[in-house]
Amino acid sequence: MTAVEDRRLSPYTGWTREHYAALADRLLAAAGRHRSPAGARIDLPGPASRNGRVSDGLEGFARTFLIAGFRVAGEGGADPGGVLEHYARGLAAGTDPASPEAWPRPDELGQAKVEAASIALVLQLTRPWLWDRLDDVVRERVVAWLATVIGQPYPPINWVWFRIVVESFLREAGGPWSAADIEEDLAVHASLRRPGGWLSDGDERAYDHYTGWALHLYPLLWTHLFDVTGTLCPGSLRHRWGADLREYLDDAVRLVGSDGSPLLQGRSLVYRFAAAAPFWAGALTGTSHLSPGLTRRVAGGMVRHFGAPGDLLSLGWHHAWPAMRQAYSGPGSPYWAAKGLLGLALPAHHPVWTDVEEPLPIETGDVARVVTAPGWLVSGRRRDGIALVVNHGTDHARPGDPRADAPLYARLGYSTATVPPRGFVPDNTVVVLDAGGRASHRAGFSTCYATELPGGVLAAASQGRVRWVDTAGDDSPDHGSGRSGPVVPGPVLTVASVVRWGVEVRLARLDGAPAGPVRLSGWPVSHATRPVTEPGVAAARTPQLRSRVRPLRGFTTADVAVETGTSPLGEWTAIPYVATEGPPGAVLAAIVVLDRGGPDEPDPSLAIAEDGHGGHRVTLTWPDGVTAEAALPAAAS
Structure with missing residues (x-):
């Protein structure tokens, strides 16, 4: 019965x-x-x-x-x-x-x-x-x-x-x-x-x-x-x-x-x-x-x-x-x-x-919390019912680890409605592209901070030298860690996230040797049918989800990578991203959003200043007057 x-x-x-x-x-x-x-x-x-x-x-x-x-x-x-x-x-x-x-x-x-x-x-x-x-x-x-x-x-x-x-x-x-x-x-x-x-x-x-x-x-x-x-x-x-x-x-x-x-x-x-x-x-x-x-x-x-x-x-x-x-x-x-x-x-x-x-x-209100141990900013809006984390402390590695990223650990974001697909374009990353279009890896980074600021604003940052890893010869058992192989070192990448209303402002800066274009990708959305996209816009929509990346500073192109057969959540997966046309300027910024539709939250204005020690201070001000300051620390020697 x-x-x-x-x-x-x-x-x-x-x-x-x-x-x-x-x-x-x-x-x-x-x-x-x-x-x-x-x-x-x-x-x-x-x-x-x-x-x-x-x-x-x-x-x-x-x-x-x-x-x-x-x-x-x-x-x-x-x-x-x-x-x-x-x-x-x-x-x-x-x-x-x-x-x-x-x-x-x-x-x-x-x-x-x-x-x-x-x-x-x-x-x-x-x-x-x-x-x-x-x-x-x-x-x-x-x-x-x-x-x-x-x-x-x-x-x-x-x-x-x-x-x-x-x-x-x-x-x-x-x-x-x-x-x-x-x-x-x-x-x-x-x-x-x-x-x-x-x-x-x-x-x-x-x-x-x-x-x-x-x-x-x-x-x-x-x-x-x-x-x-x-x-x-x-x-x-x-x-x-x-x-x-x-x-x-x-x-x-x-x-x-x-x-x-x-x-x-x-x-x-x-x-x-x-x-x-x-x-x-x-x-x-x-x-x-x-x-x-x-x-x-x-x-x-x-x-x-x-x-x-x-x-x-x-x-x-x-x-x-x-x-x-x-x-x-x-x-x-x-x-x-x-x-x-x-x-x-x-x-x-x-x-x-x-x-x-x-x-x-x-189900009773919006969620905003810092979880110190894994370096997570936990966020969620009641209207969407999606719990998400912005990740600056977990990678299934140790600081300085030279292996490739483990997709289920080293991404910048995870949620209850998305999963990293097994496709060519990695989701929720800030990567540097080499001459062959290969994306860099960030595992082995160091966590700079994860904190709650006044006004219910969350902020975190991480930093480390990126690298390109040829993992073709690594057939070791998959127990969660990233793959190993010959490494080509790259510049130091510092990434900071400021989260309010469940929306992330993602900031990035490169320090070191000249590098190729930078690509910043957002949340992957999957469905049985092809997500809706628009030419030249970093946004994708399914009947249940919407993923968007809006450039704020330094990015010049926007697009969506669409793949099939790469996710257990649907046959089709779309990953919005923005990119620079060449080596980037000092500080890059974009808005990264995952939701179920509805009115857009207003974007904050940015004011960026050098801190006198090789780093930057970024002040964000929202139209309702709430202000938050996030640091992009100087590159560690």
Whole structure:
């Protein structure tokens, strides 16, 4: 039976707990049709990952096991679909070395380290209804398989939590574990903490959804589900993590559009509504300051945004899009979206299900916020419902890194309505063109500042030496960073952004050796049909979106690049841009806008002055009298 929308309880989405439960049941039923004979693998259709089909089958098992675990836990052990029995069979076969469906061990295959954590987490969550009812021989085999994580090397990123979770389960199951491993992994987690409750997924400036669906999720679930009191996790650490999550969620709730879309930025976007996981984790562990009604609105809105998917989750966004695959992506990978259904572990009488939905911040007013750690200016207008960030601090690199830009990290802008296309003209950039028309790269830049000015004006700037990189010979696995290759260095580029009313004034200056023309591009808009453009105007429009770049200073040409087959959001993509005809003058400026139409905001006037130290001060004055000053700092020596 199809659940009926309830617009009294859920005035924004219409969805109740029954809708999420029905979605979980559909996903489990569809995946279950691809279960291997002994139940140890979910062999989903699609191209294999670099780890091979056996690993992909384990991934399908472990990630759908999350859905089953949340579903049964929220029902207090009731399992009318009998899903735990299927997974019990799979556990018995997968951990049996003599079985033709034996799983690769975590000490044999890195991906098994990831999936082991999902298995251990669900075994702990559903312990009375599954683990405690397994045969002793099966429990011994599961412990032996999980125990191969002990002492193994783990990359110093979110992966350390996979070992913490597994060894914590082993500890409570009476198996072997290593206090030294957990202490080492907790030290890595501490090194990833950044201001404002944010965490970087490694020592690079890798800010993305892993902050929420991994680096906040696992610590909070660890302290909630496992007995880690005392030396493993002193109370002060638990309080710190809770405070980190609260600060992070206060930012993250502003990074969701009114249509429920999460920000399209960073790697592993095929996990889709897994971005809802930290909101549910806050409710489940009692650490969130968001009200239950707002929690359901933001987390549930993300789940609902992807609608009622077909039988299977594909490698893509709303539908299959093979170009979104990364080296580690297999047919089972999208089922990490299961984390976005964590709320089902909360019983039906919990306030997150019974309270009335409350509006998102972008549904009650315009949003303007500086997020220091990733160097983001977060902005959005209520009339458009699009959350966007202007980026001056994230590139999945370190300052001075010589690699090419990673499109999902190093662009100047990301939003809930656009995604960087895989075409020839990069969106949201300021680039220098060489003699062959190649665009320069900016990854490895340094953040100069990110601040809020009087009048609700946001400002940020970044600077670094651009370069041209020949990446043709780099066939390394795609894990988010930019590609490597022979480098031709270019001039120092300083870019500043001033944002008001959701509109960016983008400023740029080049210092150093003579360079070619400069091109400044805006937001990419995609649709099933060709966007509307005009000759000589840097503007494009679809039925839902409008992207414009208006030159203010130094640019002499305007155009739109139109491409096909380069975006998961539509067959056609248009990117407006302005350019200089040759090497530019001192300071360039343009207005960059993404909206859904409506009246244009008035442009500010510019007054530019040298600061006496090799830099410039730019004063912007809007017709209503609001004035803001932004700096283009002198080029670093």
